[in-house]
Amino acid sequence: THDIHIIGGGLAGSEAAWQLAEAGFRVKLSEMRGSGEATPAHHTDGLAELVCSNSFRSDDAESNAVGLLHAEMRGLGSLILREADIHKVPAGSALAVDRDGFSAGVTAALEAHPNITIVRERIDTLPSDGPAIIATGPLTASGLAASIAGATGADALAFFDAIAPIVHFDSIDMETAWFQSRWNKGDGKDYINCAMNREQYEAFHAGLIAGEKTDFKEWERDTPYFEGCMPIEVMAERGLDTLRFGPMKPVGLDDPRTGRWPHAVVQLRQDNAQGTLWNIVGFQTKLKHAEQVRLFRSIPGLEKAEFARLGGLHRNTFIRSPELLDSTLRLRNRPNIRFAGQITGCEGYVESASVGLMAGRFAIAELRGETLAPPPVETALGALLHHITGAAVAETYQPMNVNFGLMPPIPGRTKKADRKKMYTDRARTAMQAWLAPA
């Protein structure tokens, strides 16, 4: 017998299991690896296996959002951070780990815990009763994915992330770019536009074609992508003007400097409720990251663009969390089920583990008959949770790393150099208030 069933022993499921077990609840943790099942990216049967890089990124809690997230997780007794610290390897200001030692450490801690039973089994349907946390990750096995699609509606589950780059608003040159929606529809100012003349457009087109791309992994090649999420360079290859009739269409957009439609336009759409992040519409791409930065900074108005996220396209199972989940990660129409980890649409090892931590804490409160308010949006945990469960626009929801753009802006005029420290100072104060006994 158990108090809660956790499915998936990756970064998120392992952290959630630890939080619940440490609070005294009996956890059944189902992990399919080790039962003869595999995913296309994992190589071992270890829990919390790191499938690619061995880095948890910056450990700087003063001026980096993911470093701040590390600090907040350590403060909440995270197993993932504890084992990462134990198995740390030299990596400058980043937190990188010996991946085998790290995974073995997490596995041993969970196996040794008297409140945790690990069962090596594949689960194919969503549990119908009793509290459960689904943490099956970006490569969720297909039977369970079908069951999730049945519960959420098929179009609320994505199998690819078609990621368009996201730009911090305060890095856009609004002397060159302008607010306007095509034909002045809506309130007339819903988009930010960057105009290109013929010469700029043709150079940009050539750059897309020549630019170095990342390859699809073998197991991604068979999964077809849809017209709606076609990489921009694939569209460019279809002809010189294909983009001018697609995402770079200039019709109905008047360049304020000429009063006329430009040759081509790059449009950005608001990406979060605060208006601090804007995505480049239709610019999902498999160009290498350095190439993207170089090419997208050639767009007039984006010369100094700072990217909250660069574009990409890979296989990734995730749900449309902003409309499906409540503020404590429960499936609105089946509240016995919580989601955690990358399947909620966060991105990255640390983020996935942090959402597992929060799902665990919300479940603990519920099992005790209490309620736990979400962490404040000024904290890294709260900002990420707020993005997942409400702030992001549901229709265009795409995976996201933690970043300062998910937090409410610092009010008033501030020097850019001081701003990161202001975010992290404010976060620490907010976290203390959240943790203080009521």
Ligand code: FAD
């Ligand atoms: P996972 O860690 O994948 O854990 C999910 C677990 O659920 C797995 O152990 C799986 O075996 C199990 N499972 C799946 N379906 C079932 C089922 N039906 N029944 C039982 N068990 C099941 N992030 C980074 O920060 N850095 C990187 O370098 C990086 N590289 C990546 C490379 C690839 C190829 C992929 C796909 C993702 C990468 N990520 C990376 C993104 C992401 O952070 C990781 O995928 C992370 O492991 C997600 O954590 P998770 O707990 O949500 O899922």
